[in-house]
Amino acid sequence: MLLPRIIPVLLHTKEGLIKTENFSNPKYIGDPLNAVRIFNEKKVDELIFLDIEASKLKREPHYELxxxxxxxxxxxxxxxxxxxxxxxxxxxxxxxxxxISINSSAISTPELITQAADRFGRQSIVVTIDIKLSGLFRKSYKIFDHKTKTTSNIELLTHLKKIQELGAGEIVINSFDKDGTMLGYDYNLIDYIKPSIKVPLTALGGASKLSDMTNLFKKYGLIGAAAGSIFVFKGKYRAVLIQYPSNKEKKLLYSLPYFIS
Structure with missing residues (x-):
C-alpha cells in the first residue's frame, strides 16, 4: 500500500527559485541547492522540481543543475x-x-508517454496537467498551456483517459486558479476528474494549511498533496521561510477527520 505523500514543489527559472500566483507575478525565493538542503534536514517525503522556462524557451533541460x-x-x-x-x-x-514529469509534450507528442513508460517503467513517468476554469457564461475546466497562456481545445476527461492508456504511472493536476492563492485546493476539480483516474493522483495549487491535505488523503483518497507557497512563505506578508511539517505534525495530520472549509 502506498502511503500518502506531502510534496513541496519548487519552480525554477534563470533567476533562481520563484513562486507564482495564477502562473504570474513571480516572487524570488532563493537558491535551489540551499532549498534542497533545508528540505533534506526536514526529511520531506518527496520533492518536485520544475523548470518552468525550458519548454517555453524551447531549450534543453539544465543537466548540470x-x-x-x-x-x-x-x-x-x-x-x-x-x-x-x-x-x-x-x-x-x-x-x-x-x-520525470511530462506536461506540454503529453499534448504535442503523446506517444512519448508510451515510449518512456516502455523504456523506464510506468512508475517513473508522471504526467502533469495545468487546468483552468474557463468560459464567460458556462465555465468548465480546460487544459491550460503555460507556453502560450491559452486553454486547449482538448477535452480534459478525454485527455486523462488517453494518458493513462498510453502509460502514465501517476498524474499531477495543477490548478491555475488556485496557484499561489493559499485558498485551499480546488475540490470541485477533484470531484470532477476523480472517477476518471485509475493511477495515483496528486493535487497541486491552493494549499493554505495542513488540514487541506487531510481532505485530499481521507475524503478523496489521493496519494499526494503537493504545494508551493505553504512550504516557502510564512505569515500574512509572505516572508520567505522554507518549512515542512514534522513527523509529529504529519501523524496528527493523518489522524484528523476530513472537512471542507
Whole structure:
C-alpha cells in the first residue's frame, strides 16, 4: 500500500527559485541547492522540481543543475521542464532523478508517454496537467498551456483517459486558479476528474494549511498533496521561510477527520 505523500514543489527559472500566483507575478525565493538542503534536514517525503522556462524557451533541460539537485536530494525527486524525447529522459534518470514529469509534450507528442513508460517503467513517468476554469457564461475546466497562456481545445476527461492508456504511472493536476492563492485546493476539480483516474493522483495549487491535505488523503483518497507557497512563505506578508511539517505534525495530520472549509 502506498502511503500518502506531502510534496513541496519548487519552480525554477534563470533567476533562481520563484513562486507564482495564477502562473504570474513571480516572487524570488532563493537558491535551489540551499532549498534542497533545508528540505533534506526536514526529511520531506518527496520533492518536485520544475523548470518552468525550458519548454517555453524551447531549450534543453539544465543537466548540470539537475545533477547537483539530484546529488543533494535525500528524498525521491521528480523533475519536469523541457522534456520532449526519450534520450532526455534517459540522461536525467542517469543523473539520479527517480521520476520525470511530462506536461506540454503529453499534448504535442503523446506517444512519448508510451515510449518512456516502455523504456523506464510506468512508475517513473508522471504526467502533469495545468487546468483552468474557463468560459464567460458556462465555465468548465480546460487544459491550460503555460507556453502560450491559452486553454486547449482538448477535452480534459478525454485527455486523462488517453494518458493513462498510453502509460502514465501517476498524474499531477495543477490548478491555475488556485496557484499561489493559499485558498485551499480546488475540490470541485477533484470531484470532477476523480472517477476518471485509475493511477495515483496528486493535487497541486491552493494549499493554505495542513488540514487541506487531510481532505485530499481521507475524503478523496489521493496519494499526494503537493504545494508551493505553504512550504516557502510564512505569515500574512509572505516572508520567505522554507518549512515542512514534522513527523509529529504529519501523524496528527493523518489522524484528523476530513472537512471542507
Amino acid at each position: 539537475i545533477k547537483k539537485i539530484a546529488s543533494e536530494c535525500n528524498m525521491p525527486l521528480t523533475y519536469g521542464g523541457g522534456i520532449n524525447s526519450v534520450s532526455q529522459i534517459e540522461n536525467i534518470i542517469k543523473l539520479g532523478v527517480e521520476k
